[in-house]
Amino acid sequence: MSPATFTVEVIVENKPLARDPEGETIHRNLILKGGYSQVTGVRAGKLLRMNVEARSSEDAEQLVRKLCDDLRIYNPASHICQVRVLS
Amino acid sequence: MTRPIIEEPLSLTLVEVQKPNLTDEEVQYAIQMLQREPNEVEWAMLEAQWSEHCSYKSSKPLLKQLPSKGTKVLVGPGFDAGVIDVGDGWVVTLHIESHNHPSAIDPYGGAATGVGGVVRDILSLGSRPVALLDPLRFGSIESSHSRWLFDNVVRGIADYGNCIGVPTVGGEAEFDPSFERNCLVDVVCVGLGRKDKLVLGEARNPGDLVYLVGGRTGRDGIRGASFASKTLTDKSDTERSAVQVPDPFTKKLIIEAILEAVEANILRGMKDLGGGGLTCGLAEIAAKAGTGIEVDLNKIQTREPNMLPAEIMISESQERMILLIREEDERELVNILEKWELSFAKIGHVTKDGLLTIRRGNEIVAKAPAKFVAEAPLAPKSAMRPRYLDVLAKVPEPALPEDLGQTLIELLSSPNIASKEWIYRQYDHEVGIRTITKPGQADSALLRLPNKRSLALTTDGNSKQCYVDPYWGAMGVVSEALCNLVASGAEPVAVVDHLQYGDPGNPEVYWTFKEAIRAISNYLKAVSVPCVGGKVSFYNEDSTSGKAIKPSPVIAALGLVEPKTPRILQALRKEENDLIVIGNTSDEMGGSEYYEHVHKLSGGRVPRVNLKKERTLLRSLLRTLRSGRVESIHDISKGGLAVALAEMSVQGRKGATVDLDKVPNKTSRMDNLLFSESRSRFIIETKPKNTTRIVNSFKRLGIPASKVGSVSDNGIEFLAKGQAMLTIPMAEASRAWSEAIPGAMEATI
Numbered sequence: 001m002s003p004a005t006f007t008v009e010v011i012v013e014n015k016p017l018a019r020d021p022e023g024e025t026i027h028r029n030l031i032l033k034g035g036y037s038q039v040t041g042v043r044a045g046k047l048l049r050m051n052v053e054a055r056s057s058e059d060a061e062q063l064v065r066k067l068c069d070d071l072r073i074y075n076p077a078s079h080i081c082q083v084r085v086l087s
Numbered sequence: 088m089t090r091p092i093i094e095e096p097l098s099l100t101l102v103e104v105q106k107p108n109l110t111d112e113e114v115q116y117a118i119q120m121l122q123r124e125p126n127e128v129e130w131a132m133l134e135a136q137w138s139e140h141c142s143y144k145s146s147k148p149l150l151k152q153l154p155s156k157g158t159k160v161l162v163g164p165g166f167d168a169g170v171i172d173v174g175d176g177w178v179v180t181l182h183i184e185s186h187n188h189p190s191a192i193d194p195y196g197g198a199a200t201g202v203g204g205v206v207r208d209i210l211s212l213g214s215r216p217v218a219l220l221d222p223l224r225f226g227s228i229e230s231s232h233s234r235w236l237f238d239n240v241v242r243g244i245a246d247y248g249n250c251i252g253v254p255t256v257g258g259e260a261e262f263d264p265s266f267e268r269n270c271l272v273d274v275v276c277v278g279l280g281r282k283d284k285l286v287l288g289e290a291r292n293p294g295d296l297v298y299l300v301g302g303r304t305g306r307d308g309i310r311g312a313s314f315a316s317k318t319l320t321d322k323s324d325t326e327r328s329a330v331q332v333p334d335p336f337t338k339k340l341i342i343e344a345i346l347e348a349v350e351a352n353i354l355r356g357m358k359d360l361g362g363g364g365l366t367c368g369l370a371e372i373a374a375k376a377g378t379g380i381e382v383d384l385n386k387i388q389t390r391e392p393n394m395l396p397a398e399i400m401i402s403e404s405q406e407r408m409i410l411l412i413r414e415e416d417e418r419e420l421v422n423i424l425e426k427w428e429l430s431f432a433k434i435g436h437v438t439k440d441g442l443l444t445i446r447r448g449n450e451i452v453a454k455a456p457a458k459f460v461a462e463a464p465l466a467p468k469s470a471m472r473p474r475y476l477d478v479l480a481k482v483p484e485p486a487l488p489e490d491l492g493q494t495l496i497e498l499l500s501s502p503n504i505a506s507k508e509w510i511y512r513q514y515d516h517e518v519g520i521r522t523i524t525k526p527g528q529a530d531s532a533l534l535r536l537p538n539k540r541s542l543a544l545t546t547d548g549n550s551k552q553c554y555v556d557p558y559w560g561a562m563g564v565v566s567e568a569l570c571n572l573v574a575s576g577a578e579p580v581a582v583v584d585h586l587q588y589g590d591p592g593n594p595e596v597y598w599t600f601k602e603a604i605r606a607i608s609n610y611l612k613a614v615s616v617p618c619v620g621g622k623v624s625f626y627n628e629d630s631t632s633g634k635a636i637k638p639s640p641v642i643a644a645l646g647l648v649e650p651k652t653p654r655i656l657q658a659l660r661k662e663e664n665d666l667i668v669i670g671n672t673s674d675e676m677g678g679s680e681y682y683e684h685v686h687k688l689s690g691g692r693v694p695r696v697n698l699k700k701e702r703t704l705l706r707s708l709l710r711t712l713r714s715g716r717v718e719s720i721h722d723i724s725k726g727g728l729a730v731a732l733a734e735m736s737v738q739g740r741k742g743a744t745v746d747l748d749k750v751p752n753k754t755s756r757m758d759n760l761l762f763s764e765s766r767s768r769f770i771i772e773t774k775p776k777n778t779t780r781i782v783n784s785f786k787r788l789g790i791p792a793s794k795v796g797s798v799s800d801n802g803i804e805f806l807a808k809g810q811a812m813l814t815i816p817m818a819e820a821s822r823a824w825s826e827a828i829p830g831a832m833e834a835t836i
Contacts, residue, residue: 014332017306017391019404021334072235077192078332 003053006060007086012074013045020044048073057085108134116464121455128445128453131397132366132460139625141363142463145591146623149601152608157617159580165375167208167288167359168278169619171581173647175538178285180214180278183585183643184361185624189331190243190272194236198243198272199333200405205276206251207359210342211288211408213349214280217519218534219248221258221274222546222585222641223510226267228502228831233262236270238832243333244274245513250335251342255514256522256532259546262502265554265637268629273585275546275643279536284349288358289376293439295355295411297369297380300424300431301341302334302406304365304399305390337406337429344427345408353419356411364403366460370443372409374461381444382435384452396452400445411437470601471594479555482690485682487758491813494685495803496823498726498762499733501684505827528738529656530571530722533648543577543646549725550637552678552764553603556693560678561603561640565610566696566766568644570722573705574769576655576712577646582611584621584642589628589635599638607640613698614705616644652713657721659739664718664798665778666743669708670768671791672728672752674759680726681762694766703788704767711784716777721770727762729813731770733803737821742801747812751791757812761805772798 014020022044031039054060065083068074074081109117109130117125117133125133139145155163161178162170168182186201202219209216221244226233237260248255253276290297348354358372365382373380384399394402412420417433424431438444443460445453488494498504511526523541524533531545547568553560569579586603589596611618628635676682677691711717719739723731728750736743747760754760773781778794785792796806803820805813 019302019305019332019334019390021332021336025336075193075195078196 003055006052006054006057008050008052008060008064009084009086010048010050010064010068010073011045011082012079013043014078015080018078061085109137110466113137113464120459126453128397128400129455132400132453135363135366135401136370136460137463138363139591141367143623144463144466145468145625146600147465148467149604152604153618154608154611155617155619157581160617160619161282161285162212162287163617164620166620167211169581169583170212170285171619171645172282173536173538173540173542176282177536177538178214178280178282179542179645180209180212180280181581181583181643181645182208182620183273183275183583183622183641184208185271185273185585185587185622187269187271187587187624187627190236190240191269194239195243196331196333198240199247199335200331201272201274202244202247203333203335203338203405204361205274206253206338207361207408209276209278210345211286211357211359212278212280213284213286213354213357214278215346216253216276216342217279217521218277218532218544219253219255219274220532220544220546220643221255222548223258223260223273224266224271224548224550224639225262226270227264228262230267233267234832240270240272241510241513247333247335249515249518251339252518254516254518254522255511256516256534257526257544257546258510259548260507260510261548261550263550263637265550265634268631269627269636271587271627271636271639273641275583277542277544277645284352286349286354286357288356288372290356290372290378290380290411290437291376292355293378293437294414295437296414296417296433297382297435297437298410298412298420298431299387299434300408300410300429302337302404303388303390303430304394304402304407305404306394306398306402331403331405334406340427340429341406341408344423344429347423348410348420351419351423353412353416354410355413358409360407360409362403364401366400368409370457370461373437373443373457377441379438379440379442379444379457380435381438381446384445384447386432386434388430388432396445396447400453468591468597469594470598472598473595479690482688485686485688487756488685491758491761492815494758495729495733495813495815496819497685498680498730499820499823500827501680502828502831503680503684504726504730506825507828508825509828509832523654524575524656530574531577531646533575533654539650541648543572543575543648544643545571546641546643547571548639548641549678550639551683551689552693553640554637555678555690557599557602557638558606559693559695560638562606562610562696563694563766564640565607565642566701567722567724568642569614569616569705570767570769572644572646573708574720574722575646575648576652576709577648578709579614579616579644579646579705581617581619582642582644584618584640585624586621587624587627587636587639587641589626591625593635596635603638603640609698610696614702653715655712655717655720657735657738658719659735659741659743659772659798660718662741662798662800663775664772665775665794666745666796666798667771667773667778667781667792668728668750668768668795669771669785669790669792670704670723670751670765672750672754672760672763672765672768674754675763675765676759679762679764681758694764696766700790701767704790707785707788707790708769711781716773716781717771718774719772723768723770724764727764729761729805733820734824735770735772736803736817737824740817742799742803742817743796744799744801744804744806745796747805747807749793749795751793757807761813
């Protein structure tokens, strides 16, 4: 199989039970003050979208997962990191 | 090259209250004092409060040796910060903290919350935080892990300080492999307030209401204090519960709200919540005044549902303060807090009974005397002189380098000596417009005070010397701090200390700790300067290698500059001015950068301090600086005479020629004369007409001083017996000194 280009997204956010001052501020000062009380919570994070050459979408995901760990794209002590391949 | 992978951490660790992390003696003591078995909430509280971090149980008796009184000291050790009277109704507050363990696993967040913590200490006295200084210690800059820590720590400090509008005006950085896994991230904060508005951390008035203000209470940071009281293991990367998320914008609101309440005279007591959380805050504020406090946990706003009472009591969630007010001032406080959009809750009141009573609704979940909770039984440790010291004392002298010019270049590019601009250019050092002398320009930072005086601030540490000789190394650190102050025209007023060591249960580690306190205490008594507070951080060791960090006492010193004192910097100013060296140079090479960096040699005789002469020296130097006859000055410390002169030269873009035969010394070798780090020495630049007067003023007091050369428009040149002994062009010195740290940090991962 010849390599194809995959779009892989990396989402880094604070751990679920840790605080997220940025999300809290957007929620409190924009959304609630703007009258959208149906929104009960906001979490902010960082999205990296990478174009990756790989043989399969599994390979692409694995490669990006590895680089996130190796290069400390996130700190496992404080963040969660999701990697997903866009179809 | 790939970096070591950090394991994906496990999910949140809940408190394991069943088995308290206390010694058998402490468990026995608790049962005996309460005359019953404490319940699980009480065990959790005792575990947090009796941790080394909160209780100082291994260090308290030794810390009492330090002199703490002085005419200008209003509040000394035992409170959130020391308070100094700076005249005209103004006070300056001073405190030092560290966030070593959190920074080792989350360098950005750990360093930022470290700044947040010390800022709260300053605030809780009712003073406005006006300056930060950051003494930092990392492993070798060659290591990618250390660079990752270093880079993120500096960004964490910079972002937090910049967001809350407090300038970072100084600090220092030291690199040594012993800090590879356990970096040391210290933060000094200085506050400014009015004497008549000081608030103390004491619950003096039964009936006062207890308000909890700021962030909501969550499970983050649970057991932070006990986390800091044990050795870091590989597993710590996965123990995410001690990681806290910095929130500088909430902190800024807290600062402004609290200061408005201080201004309104409604705060009767205040305490920041740091290590040990609510347990520590409530127990200490009540115990200090001999009162009690009753609180209802149902009133506390929690961030997560179903938090257990024990979790609420020991949570170390950031950005929280306890305020005590009279009932009649409640409306006014609430108005202020609402104006700043801070969350708050009235959680209880001060009582007469001396008990900490923790309720959840009508159910009492914990009840114990506040004094009993606040004061852990002391745990004195045994001390034994480490055997390695004898080995280090006898290391053979290294061979004399063939090219001393090359050696000087090597020293200038050592990260311990090289320009720290890479660090401080990331900091906002001017916000608040009080900064007079910026980082790197002089031996201490200068800040404008509202009463025409100014404040000089400096921090110093030297783990390499403290390792080779725990006593003289520690004394050298205090001496250097005070020399730095005086070289900026300031009269030393007070210091705070931060003593960072390995496991105190190791008698050899404990011995080095004891020696440092003895040294600092002897020095401060000799120069009559008090220690107004400080901090002890134990368990700084890397269990993978099983090694403790090198002993790292760090001193932050504060001095006052009288109005009209000329502002004198390090940079050389004018060709043909004379250069004078004050103080004697000896064969004191132990722990020197020359031995450690150039020869990779640890050992030898560490520089000593002449306690009989030190006070006279500091006084006469201050007199000389005030006279206006000094053009530039630099203390001689890391890298010795040659490095000090090169630094003055590079900063002033002027050359200098020094005749080594004229330098007051008792050295046996040329390299020792150039690079010895003998204490209490200075280089002074002066106009030729003032030279004799300055030299004689020191000689008269028995302090060696001599004209050694002059400022030139050439490179840096040292002569001996009429011959050039060491010559380097300015551009080369400048490049080595300026580019070492940025160069290392830009290196590929």
